[in-house]
Amino acid sequence: METAGINAKPTIAIVGAGFSGSLVAIHLLRMARASLRILLIEREGAPGHGIAYRKQPDCHLLNVRASAMSAFVDDPDDFVCWLKHTPNHSRSMVADQFMPRRLYGDYIQNTLQDAIAAASPGVSLEIHQGEAIDLKLEADQLKLKLDNGACLHANHVVLALGNPGPADLPAADAKLLSDPRYCGRAWSPSTSDAVRPQENLLLVGSGLTTLDWLVGLHDRGHQGRIHVLSRRGLLPNEHRAAPPHALSFDPIALPAHLRTLLRRLRAEAAAVQQQHGDWRSVIDALRPVTQALWQGLPRVEKQRFLRHLRPLWEVHRHRAAPSVLRAVHTLRARGQLQLLAGRLQALTPQHNVIAVLARLRGNRGEWRIKVDRVINCTGPECDYRRLNHPLIAALLAHHLICADELGLGLNTDAEGALLDAQGRASSQLFTLGPPRKGQLWETTAVAEIRQQAPRLARHLLDRLGLRSGAPSR
Numbered sequence: 219m220e221t222a223g224i225n226a227k228p229t230i231a232i233v234g235a236g237f238s239g240s241l242v243a244i245h246l247l248r249m250a251r252a253s254l255r256i257l258l259i260e261r262e263g264a265p266g267h268g269i270a271y272r273k274q275p276d277c278h279l280l281n282v283r284a285s286a287m288s289a290f291v292d293d294p295d296d297f298v299c300w301l302k303h304t305p306n307h308s309r310s311m312v313a314d315q316f317m318p319r320r321l322y323g324d325y326i327q328n329t330l331q332d333a334i335a336a337a338s339p340g341v342s343l344e345i346h347q348g349e350a351i352d353l354k355l356e357a358d359q360l361k362l363k364l365d366n367g368a369c370l371h372a373n374h375v376v377l378a379l380g381n382p383g384p385a386d387l388p389a390a391d392a393k394l395l396s397d398p399r400y401c402g403r404a405w406s407p408s409t410s411d412a413v414r415p416q417e418n419l420l421l422v423g424s425g426l427t428t429l430d431w432l433v434g435l436h437d438r439g440h441q442g443r444i445h446v447l448s449r450r451g452l453l454p455n456e457h458r459a460a461p462p463h464a465l466s467f468d469p470i471a472l473p474a475h476l477r478t479l480l481r482r483l484r485a486e487a488a489a490v491q492q493q494h495g496d497w498r499s500v501i502d503a504l505r506p507v508t509q510a511l512w513q514g515l516p517r518v519e520k521q522r523f524l525r526h527l528r529p530l531w532e533v534h535r536h537r538a539a540p541s542v543l544r545a546v547h548t549l550r551a552r553g554q555l556q557l558l559a560g561r562l563q564a565l566t567p568q569h570n571v572i573a574v575l576a577r578l579r580g581n582r583g584e585w586r587i588k589v590d591r592v593i594n595c596t597g598p599e600c601d602y603r604r605l606n607h608p609l610i611a612a613l614l615a616h617h618l619i620c621a622d623e624l625g626l627g628l629n630t631d632a633e634g635a636l637l638d639a640q641g642r643a644s645s646q647l648f649t650l651g652p653p654r655k656g657q658l659w660e661t662t663a664v665a666e667i668r669q670q671a672p673r674l675a676r677h678l679l680d681r682l683g684l685r686s687g688a689p690s691r
């Protein structure tokens with residue numbers, strides 16, 4: 219058991235070594251010019267991989283072309299250059315391709331190793347394997363407790379906790395939740411290993427996680443029936459090359475009503491299509507202003523968006539690689555895959571099957587079926603008041619953080635400082651990426667996190683007085 223005392227050396231602890239945490243560490247290593255200790259704490263897997271980019275089958279692809287996946291805003295070719303210098307990799311055409319996600323984890327891990335090697339004298343990074351389960355203020359430092367008994371002190375802590383897992387399905391019988399035939403962690407590679415080729419499956423949810431499952435089942439020659447059930451029964455759209463488009467109106471200047479914005483966007487997309495363009499160009503043109511649009515909406519409009527428009531937004535904004543959708547079309551054409559819109563009513567384990575009852579959308583009646591296995595692909599549970607996460611529970615109990623009122627994340631200020639229960643911004647506790655969804659909406663993808671990470675690193679070093687004027691590269 220390690221119990222480090224109060225630090226003499228300025229220390230920044232980062233909880234979570236996925237893309238967000240690793241990228242903050244990389245920028246700290248590159249920018250710090252004086253003595254600094256960085257603690258990177260991860261409960262599972264190697265740094266850089268996180269949930270999205272861990273070891274997994276090669277058919278699990280990035281949902282963005284390689285050319286747009288650099289970790290650095292100021293060096294847009296960095297990922298493509300890294301790919302070209304990676305052994306055993308085709309050097310041609312990588313920029314246009316959707317690369318395996320596990321390669322992206324290797325890229326971030328390598329970049330972190332390079333940053334450690336090139337750091338200024340006195341600037342160091344320690345990796346701690348373990349789950350952070352508690353955090354308290356002690357004197358003027360923060361004291362982190364890990365599940366392996368270690369205690370670590372830091373001047374600042376960055377919570378880079380990523381996407382929480384899905385909530386358990388409310389329709390599931392309590393007995394089913396501990397039954398191995400119910401897969402609650404759809405992102406875990408071991409979950410798919412357990413599936414036998416003949417099994418009939420129910421996948422609940424129809425977003426990008428479901429597509430990962432479908433392409434994986436297709437590639438492994440799955441023979442059983444696959445049923446996909448979600449509220450709307452919509453799959454993500456396919457990526458196609460769509461040239462940049464300048465909107466003919468300023469969305470920020472519109473009245474803050476969803477209906478007005480939606481009407482203008484539909485008209486704009488129709489006009490673009492009439493000129494033989496693509497609606498994707500219109501959706502992509504919104505990206506730079508999405509955060510400002512979200513922040514300008516009154517709460518009631520945000521709630522309306524979450525209730526009615528969210529599924530439509532998700533399938534247009536979060537698109538999938540063409541090869542993934544080809545696999546899905548093959549499964550459907552064979553009659554092996556059924557996609558349904560409806561609401562799950564009950565999942566009941568029986569002797570050797572699970573009985574499924576759903577109510578189909580549009581008064582189309584009940585749907586009853588028996589399957590061998592149920593996979594929960596409903597996406598992250600973002601209501602932090604309901605998470606089964608010891609550190610979050612402890613921070614809420616200590617009133618050091620506050621869940622966002624829409625149930626999308628944690629309250630933060632513009633720098634990512636966490637707000638306490640009284641709404642005061644912490645000078646020591648920060649976050650970035652997915653937990654900021656309530657404030658920013660568009661904050662979970664590489665494109666946003668690569669902007670937040672250097673800004674947060676700079677802010678922390680300024681607070682500690684450790685930054686020279688030099689840029690991070």
Ligand SMILES: Cc1cc2nc3c(=O)[nH]c(=O)nc-3n(C[C@H](O)[C@H](O)[C@H](O)COP(=O)(O)OP(=O)(O)OC[C@H]3O[C@@H](n4cnc5c(N)ncnc54)[C@H](O)[C@@H]3O)c2cc1C
Pocket residue numbers: 233234235236237238239240259260261262263267268269270271279280281282319348349350351378379380381405609650651652662663664665
């Ligand atoms: C399956 C999937 C695929 C995606 N694909 C893409 C894509 O192709 N392109 C794109 O731009 N975005 C993609 N995303 C979006 C993704 O959110 C970001 O790209 C990015 O991976 C987020 O990184 P993160 O570090 O914030 O989160 P994560 O990758 O979730 O990492 C968080 C890390 O924190 C650790 N952790 C959490 N709590 C603790 C604790 N208490 N103690 C210690 N460690 C802890 C976790 O183990 C995890 O490793 C994808 C997301 C998912 C889930």
